[in-house]
Amino acid sequence: MAINSRATIPSQFQRVVSGMRPTGNLHLGHYHGVLKNWVRLQNDKECFFFVADWHALTTHYEDSRVIEESVWDMVIDWLAAGVNPKKSHIFIQSQVPEHAELHTLLSMMTPLSWLERVPTYKDQQEKLKERDLSTYGFLGYPLLQSADILAYRAGEVPVGEDQVAHVELTREVARRFNHIYGKESGFEQKAEIAAKKMGKKNAKIYARLRRSFQEEGNHDALETARALLEDQQNITMGDRERLFGYLDGGGKVILPEPQPLLTKASKMPGIDGQKMSKSYGNTISLREDPEEVKRKIRTMPTDPARVRLTDPGDPAKCPVWDFHKIYTDESVRGELAQGCKNASIGCLDCKQYVVEGVLKELLPMQERARNFTKDPKMIRTIIEEGGEFAREEARRTMVEVRHAMGLSYSK
Numbered sequence: 001m002a003i004n005s006r007a008t009i010p011s012q013f014q015r016v017v018s019g020m021r022p023t024g025n026l027h028l029g030h031y032h033g034v035l036k037n038w039v040r041l042q043n044d045k046e047c048f049f050f051v052a053d054w055h056a057l058t059t060h061y062e063d064s065r066v067i068e069e070s071v072w073d074m075v076i077d078w079l080a081a082g083v084n085p086k087k088s089h090i091f092i093q094s095q096v097p098e099h100a101e102l103h104t105l106l107s108m109m110t111p112l113s114w115l116e117r118v119p120t121y122k123d124q125q126e127k128l129k130e131r132d133l134s135t136y137g138f139l140g141y142p143l144l145q146s147a148d149i150l151a152y153r154a155g156e157v158p159v160g161e162d163q164v165a166h167v168e169l170t171r172e173v174a175r176r177f178n179h180i181y182g183k184e185s186g187f188e189q190k191a192e193i194a195a196k197k198m199g200k201k202n203a204k205i206y207a208r209l210r211r212s213f214q215e216e217g218n219h220d221a222l223e224t225a226r227a228l229l230e231d232q233q234n235i236t237m238g239d240r241e242r243l244f245g246y247l248d249g250g251g252k253v254i255l256p257e258p259q260p261l262l263t264k265a266s267k268m269p270g271i272d273g274q275k276m277s278k279s280y281g282n283t284i285s286l287r288e289d290p291e292e293v294k295r296k297i298r299t300m301p302t303d304p305a306r307v308r309l310t311d312p313g314d315p316a317k318c319p320v321w322d323f324h325k326i327y328t329d330e331s332v333r334g335e336l337a338q339g340c341k342n343a344s345i346g347c348l349d350c351k352q353y354v355v356e357g358v359l360k361e362l363l364p365m366q367e368r369a370r371n372f373t374k375d376p377k378m379i380r381t382i383i384e385e386g387g388e389f390a391r392e393e394a395r396r397t398m399v400e401v402r403h404a405m406g407l408s409y410s411k
């Protein structure tokens with residue numbers, strides 16, 4: 001599915017939404033693949049980070065105890081990793097029921113085939129054969145993800161390449177919703193009136209750019225027009241949304257189409273050389289006991305050719321080398337690579353550099369986690385405040401959604 005990327009995301013939609021399922025201890029793969037990116041994003045974007053407990057139920061509905069047990073530890077790990085409640089909104093998905101309401105409403109107009117074609121649907125069924133996933137909840141979880149994003153009218157969603165299809169589904173759902181419900185009565189007339197509010201000069205520029213895009217397919221004109229709308233201070237948000245929709249030849253933008261914010265693929269390997277994953281049993285958790293960290297790294301497999309200390313090896317064939325790429329300085333790596341190739345350094349000595357690098361990263365986080373654990377009231381306050389803010393934002397979206405669908409029942 002191709003993505004029609006928009007270079008300009010309207011300022012009112014410049015939000016980032018991301019969540020994580022509470023299904024067990026977080027590990028180094030979560031830290032390098034997700035949390036480090038969240039910490040970076042919170043400095044530049046308005047971020048909504050949520051505990052996806054409903055998503056966890058799609059695969060753990062038969063024994064949900066692990067979800068309840070994992071929620072608070074996971075939030076503590078986020079905080080210990082540097083996610084800052086003063087810079088981002090942290091909350092639990094199920095405490096914002098608007099997610100479920102929007103999911104239900106979107107399900108009324110989303111074709112079943114759209115859900116069945118999501119690549120991860122069949123992939124997860126294959127990987128989790130021991131679980132009965134022939135449920136509506138599991139089939140519909142990509143649409144719940146869409147509701148999670150659209151409830152906050154997010155502009156960007158941080159994902160790896162394997163999750164881009166989920167964002168594209170969200171874009172298609174938003175596009176279909178806007179097409180069906182964005183055609184408000186007298187839309188074109190309202191858009192023309194809104195354009196005049198920008199002043200005669202800007203209204204003429206807007207009209208010229210709109211014609212250039214719609215008649216000639218000039219995407220530069222489209223981006224220029226969007227930038228023009230961004231600069232307008234004398235029109236309401238509703239008028240701005242009408243004018244954005246009028247540019248594309250559609251209706252009012254009720255649910256904006258988010259963009260995938262591609263993140264670097266996590267290069268965090270497991271202790272067996274595969275991708276670090278709980279299902280493979282090859283993880284180092286963020287709260288792993290230091291002695292256990294040492295044991296796990298020291299017992300990692302190495303190049304099979306190094307049977308004896310005097311046997312030369314090849315770093316490219318050694319799972320430990322992928323850890324060196326993350327935790328060992330480049331200058332030291334060069335020396336270690338040469339020592340491996342000429343058998344002048346033993347594997348345990350080589351692994352010691354990784355042990356030191358991992359512990360240097362983990363120990364400060366573990367200390368912060370211990371401090372947070374001592375104050376459960378503060379953790380709950382963070383979640384309550386984040387949830388209150390998130391719910392207020394989601395309510396605003398739902399007011400517009402209900403109105404567009406004819407469900408507001410107001411006089």
